[in-house]
Amino acid sequence: MSQPTNRVFSGVQPTGNLHLGNYLGAIRKFVALQASHECIYCVVDLHAITQPTAVWGGPAELARNTREVTAAFLASGIDPGRHIVFNQSQVIEHAELAWIFNCVARMGWLNRMTQFKEKAGKDRENASVGLFAYPTLMAADILLYRATHVPVGEDQKQHLELTRDIAQKFNNDFAERIAELGHGEAYFPLTEPVIEGPATRVMSLRDGSKKMSKSDASDLSRINLTDSADEIARKIRKAKTDPEPLPGTVAGLAGRPEAENLIGIYAALADLDREAVIARYAGQPFSVFKPALADLAVEKLAPINAEMRRLLEDPAEVDAVLADGAERARAIARETMRQVRQIIGFLGA
Ligand code: AQP
Secondary structure, eight states, rough: OOOSSEEEEEOOOSSSSBBBHHHIIHHHHHHHHHHSSSEEEEEOOOHTTOOHHHHHHHHHHHHHHHHHHHHHHHHOOOOEEEEEEEEEOOHHHHHHHHHHHHTTTTTTHHTTOOHHHHHHHHHHGSHHHHHHHHHHHHHHHHHTTTEEEEEOOGGHHHHHHHHHHHHHHHHHTTTHHHTTTTTTTSSSSOOOOOOOOOSSOOOOSOOSSSSSSOOOOOGGGGGGGTHHHHHHHHHHOOOOOOOSOOOSSSSTTTTTTHHHHHHHHHHHHHHHOHHHHHHHHHOOOHHHHHHHHHHHHHHHHHHHHHHHHHHOOOOOHHHHHHHHHHHHHHHHHHHHHHHHHHHHTOOOO
């Protein structure tokens, strides 16, 4: 099997409250990349259980949220016929490669991961081992398919750098064997992150210094993909802002995180750059800009919302997509693991 040159992999956790940040930072890019790449999109349920059960909600919630993320993929325009959509736990090779990467990655590398520090908080001793090892599983997700590109939000940049470090160390540690088996100089690619556009880090609507997040206690902090038009409009109306009108230049957004966030959201939804949005609303008060943003958000999100609802009424359709995607993902994953086992020297490979 030769190394693919344009394969995309990315995933979203089924931890509930899928929001505008997930959509603009990730899912919308997944859709766009389908035209130019061979894409594999995954609902990463093995990642979801790294958090305490109270966070991911237990068995019934996990199943519901897995279907909800899948429905969001499909409703946003991901084509499961031309590309692969599946949930991670159906392809056991993710866990197998993660174990191997646990033995490649160094403790010092993982100790530097800021997501673990943020999520474990002050109670590190009580965090799961899985939460600490989360980035090695993420590296396995990507490299199992030898993906060349990974569209993600800004918050995942550090994990992608770690993925490259793991790939590089594996390639170096087994260089001779990799060449001997005919794989050339490197078995795993150094995957490129795709982090671009005006909404790589969508911030909370209540606090422009905090990322919009599924786990924020305030529902007003985020726009959920399941929110009705009225809820979207209400949340934008209540979004925190400052008393000044909008500036005349992008540079004028400096020191105004809430204004900067809303302009970035508008730009991403309208497919414009921030300069074009500022040019349109220069000098206008938020009482003019917010209703325009609400109309735009409703226009873009309402069709996705309606299609998600339709899909969730018939879980059989969503489950069939996941089963078919898992079968196709498994075919690639099995071959990678057969080669990885050979490279390492496990007997029977
Ligand atoms: N605020 C965001 N802006 C832009 N992109 C974002 N992403 C997440 N939040 C933002 C991107 O969405 C993709 C899927 O994320 P995930 O499901 O892996 O979960 P997460 O990053 O844990 O999501 P949250 O909302 O941040 O959950 P919390 O904070 O509650 O754990 C990723 O590509 C991510 O970059």
